[in-house]
Amino acid sequence: MTGDEPGREKFVGQGLARLEDPALLTGRGRFLDDLDPLPGTLVAAVVRSPHPHAYIRSVDLERARAYPGVAAVIGPDEVLEALKPFPLSLRAPMPYYPTGTDKVRFVGEPVAVVVATDRYTAEDAAELVRVDYELLPAVVDTAKALEPGAPLLHDTAESNVASDRTFTFGEVDDAFAAAARVVTGEYSFPRYSSTPMECYSVIAEWRDEADGPRVTAYSNFHGPFSMVPVLSGALGIGPAQLRLIVPEDNGGSFGIKAGIYPYIALMALASRHAGRPVRWTEDRNEHLLASSAGSDRLMRFSAAIDADGMVQALDVDFTENVGAYLRPPEPATLYRCFGNITGAYRIDAVRLRSRAVVTNKTPTGLNRGFGGQQLYFGLERVMDKIARTTGTDPVELRRRNLVRTGSFPYATPTGGIYDSGDYERAVEMLLESTGYAQLRAEQAEARARGELVGSGVALVVEPSATNIGYVGLATPAEDRPPGRDKSGSTEHVRVTVDPFGVVSVLLGTVPQGQGHATVARQVVADQLGLPLEQVVPKVDMDTDSTPWTVTSGSYSSRFSPLLTSAIVEATDRISASIKVAASVLLQAEPHELELADGLVRVAAEPDRSVKFRHAAGVVHWDPGSLPDGVDASLYAEAAFTPPEAKAPSRTDQVNSSLCYGFVAELVQVRIDPETYEISIEKVTGVHDAGTVLNPLLIEGQVHGAIVHGLGGALYEEMAYTESGQPTSTFMDYLVPTSAEAMFPLVGNRIVTPSPVTRLGAKGSGEGSSMSFPVAVANAVEDALSEHDVEISRLPLHGNVIHDLLTTSR
Incomplete structure (x- = not known):
């Protein structure tokens, strides 16, 4: 048994106080602005567009470069020379860079970065950057952006529609033809943000090594880690050349900090030009102006109902305002709730049209409940x-x-x-x-x-x-290459036991204040029959050493169902190894043993027991005593990959x-x-x-x-x-x-x-x-x-x- 024997009160299910709170309440939190991980770090200020829509005719950086204390200034030319457009979630002729290059498309869009010895110097020098704009008409209203003759945001595109898909499931037309009544409503959901206490923060270093460039970035990024290949693609390096480190404390995100990756790329490029690490901390005005926001949506719902008020079919139209760029993972908000679009109701037929429209607003991204509130x-x-x-x-x-x-x-x-x-x-x-x-x-x-x-x-x-596979719905089934489907809800965890029987559990979920460490400790203690103080959870992320996959991150309420499942699988393996080691001491078969109260004991004879830490000590100190063929290992990494999370079918159905x-x-x-x-x-x-x-x-x-x-x-x-x-x-x-x-x-x-x-x-x-x-x-x-x-x-x-x-x- 593993901690669930009759009579023992389990930790899971108890309202235990958060393990994380004492440090936060006593001012001992470790947020990125509290840390100085790289020597010789310079400070950046971002020059932003005051205009919603304009051609960039020229950018004069020379006066800023000559300012005392300035180490580097970069603008559109440097971005175009070194970076590639971010890979998008679908094919759309709307390239997205971390700065405006040909145009600016929203107020607050970065145009240049000034790097100096301190923030004051950087901001003073930033005022010396001169940008020659040719102003263009702007469009922010979703419906107006669809009109013929509307200002075109991307000259490479034919319209402001970035994505347009229609799906039909069931006999929708027949249901409407037979309906006793058809009820239709048109609705508008607003754009709003998350406003976490801590804004964006990045420290980036670009180093040219013998085997190629290497980028190390400290950031309060919270995932999803599907943005790592997006970021490395823009930098022109492989994911193995990008090291992303996230401190243990994150002052809130609620989804919005998934959108920090353009600034990671931008500060990495600034570091390359400055020759030293670069720090940038976003202020509140910048955050509201230009970070990210939940998308505003226009909706039309038509319901075919019978004489008893039973809904027989829905005909739905979503038009999503994604802002100036289709910033990955968008158009995720349109499809995140695809599988539950009928809500709690028995509705067998649905037609859905989903459009993502670009306008001269800040690009959108994840925001708590994204897709659901709309x-x-x-x-x-x-x-x-x-x-x-x-x-x-x-x-x-x-x-x-x-x-x-x-x-x-x-x-x-x-x-x-x-x-x-x-x-x-x-x-x-x-x-x-x-x-x-x-x-x-x-x-x-x-x-x-x-x-x-x-x-x-x-x-x-x-x-x-x-299931990240839902993003594939934005691409028609015939355009999704066979063998290149995307799916999954995988979560990784690593559990280790030291020579004194202390269990460490390393999480890759990058929490933002939810209490992941607290719950992980409860689960591990229950699974291994240990007191809480014998379990040490670790939540800081380093992609070089923390187990992760592209689906990792703190988003879409993943921790409770996925990470805890991975913990159970990892601790099952640890439990098996501990029982083998204890069997040597107890002269009993491993299957006869159970873990409880910090002990390993014979289930039929509870008085025959050894301490958990003594069993762990056998593996560390006397591995030669273990039975032949048994690995001397108290290390388990588990990936919980539920088979229910599949890629979209060829008929565009998905368990999202x-x-x-x-x-x-x-x-x-x-x-x-x-x-x-x-x-x-x-x-x-x-x-x-x-x-x-x-x-x-x-x-x-x-x-x-x-x-x-x-x-x-x-x-x-x-x-x-x-x-x-x-x-x-x-x-x-x-x-x-x-x-x-x-x-x-x-x-x-x-x-x-x-x-x-x-x-x-x-x-x-x-x-x-x-x-x-x-x-x-x-x-x-x-x-x-x-x-x-x-x-x-x-x-x-x-x-x-x-x-x-x-x-x-």
């Missing part, structure tokens, strides 16, 4: 519209259409395989927890008194452990994630009739993340996801003027604080263990970021039901409510 805003809004059209309670309408409890594993028409769930029970728990019938009656009475109160519900399937959790959420709101300020009165949620590994950490993840959703629902929007000028400071880009998140939150949990992961765990860090924005929109529309308004866009605030009510009159 999808569910449209899907759950149209479900509310169906309920209103048919005169059905919105919860009852959803219950009729839910995937039934006994249907799992459930196959969606687009290829998703929902591994486990009990959606009906989760909704019942939500209704019980909220006292739904009484709540609706009380709200009706309040509205009769003229009060603007309402509630909104959202039911979402939460994907986790992304390994696991699918569930969130049922109800939000109660009140709107001030004079100021139209929206107040969240209460949030109630029921979450299914499979096996609960640490309830304290899950609770924190749910709270964090709700606050992210709150930002997108009521506050955050990266707004642009028609001329292309963006919001760029916290004076005009609002984010929720603790004061805005003080509403009561009631959380409940249902557990349906996943059959495809070793511990039954699924992800749980993104669900409410997907459900909360649309639940708020549904609640606001409910509160305004007497005024016959329809909520079709976010964020919602007093001005929006005023405009809606004015228009309705």
Whole structure:
């Protein structure tokens, strides 16, 4: 046995405090700006475009180069000479470099880099760079970018459409022809960002060695590591020539730091010209202006429904604004939720058109819940519209259409395989927890008194452990070369035991504050029957020594289902080796032994035991005593590669994630009739993340996801003027604080263990970021039901409510 014997309390499932917190709370965190890993490091400042769209006629760098203390200045000529365009996720004639070369295409796009002895000198010299721009018309509106005659961002392309694909699954036309009703809604989801506490940071060194160039880069990059071949491709070197190091502490990311790789390439080139390592730390204005953001999306949902309100088919149109470039891994946001596009509902026929459109905005990338919050805003809004059209309670309408409890594993028409769930029970728990019938009656009475109160519900399937194969859907099946398919949800881990029996577990997941070290220690201690203090987790990343693959990284809720499964596989091997060593000391067969309480003991005779560390000592100190043919090794590296994660089929179906959790959420709101300020009165949620590994950490993840959703629902929007000028400071880009998140939150949990992961765990860090924005929109529309308004866009605030009510009159 391995720590799961009867009567022993397991660490997995306990709400243990985070191992990571003491250092952070006492100011001993090790963030990149705290570190000085390379001697003689210089400092860089980036010269950025003030224009959204312009030809670069010339760049004068000479005055900056002559400035005292400046070591190097590079611009478009140096970039074009040394770097290649970043490899894209699909074939598109829209080359992307880390600076503008022929043109600038968004405000804040890098044009030049100044390297000097310190940041002040670099910034002073950067003001001496002179760029001659020929201004061009800009386009930031998605629909306008599609119009004939719209400003063309990339002269090598025929239009601003970077990708356009249509998929049909099932008998869509027949379903619409036979429908009792067709309900259609058009929706707009805003562009907003993650605003982590720590912005981008890079230290890069380019060294020309005898066998070729070698680039070492320290960065707060969080993955996905599929960007490593993209980065090395731009640098013109192999991945083995690129060493990427990530410190153990990362001040948040939520997806956005996957987009740091252009700056790694840029600083590596700056180092090559300076002849020394180069450090660059992004300031807050740069981050808001030019780092990355979640994509804004225009959507149209048409639903064919029968006389009972059952949805028979969906016809969906997504138009994604990806900004100035199709920055890898985009158009990932369009396809990340491909397998769960029908959500929690039994819908057998789907038609989907997905377009990625370039505009003069900052390029997009990953942002917590990416793809999910956009999808569910449209899907759950149209479900509310169906309920209103048919005169059905919105919860009852959803219950009729839910995937039934006994249907799992459930196959969606687009290829998703929902591994486990009990959606009906989760909704019942939500209704019980909220006292739904009484709540609706009380709200009706309040509205009769003229009060603007309402509630909104959202039911979402939460994907986790992304199968990167979904990105291939952006390329038609006939253009995907046979034998070059991409797929996978692989995660690696390395477990070792030292001569004193201390177990080290080396993770490649690059956490950004989620508590990976804490949970990894719990899992290892359980699997090997050890006290927590005998397990040492390590989370800093070095691609030269940490196990990783292109799918590694902290994104798409991968840790709980994938990394813990890899830990179980690695510790199984360690356990087998320890039992062999202990069998020598105990004169027993390895299969007769179990690991518990820091001991290796004979299962039938618990008093016959040796300490775990003594068994480990045999392997280290007396390997000659081991049976013939037994390796003297206490080292195990495991790669958990679930077979369910396949490449897209030739018919364009894909199981786009390994696991699918569930969130049922109800939000109660009140709107001030004079100021139209929206107040969240209460949030109630029921979450299914499979096996609960640490309830304290899950609770924190749910709270964090709700606050992210709150930002997108009521506050955050990266707004642009028609001329292309963006919001760029916290004076005009609002984010929720603790004061805005003080509403009561009631959380409940249902557990349906996943059959495809070793511990039954699924992800749980993104669900409410997907459900909360649309639940708020549904609640606001409910509160305004007497005024016959329809909520079709976010964020919602007093001005929006005023405009809606004015228009309705």
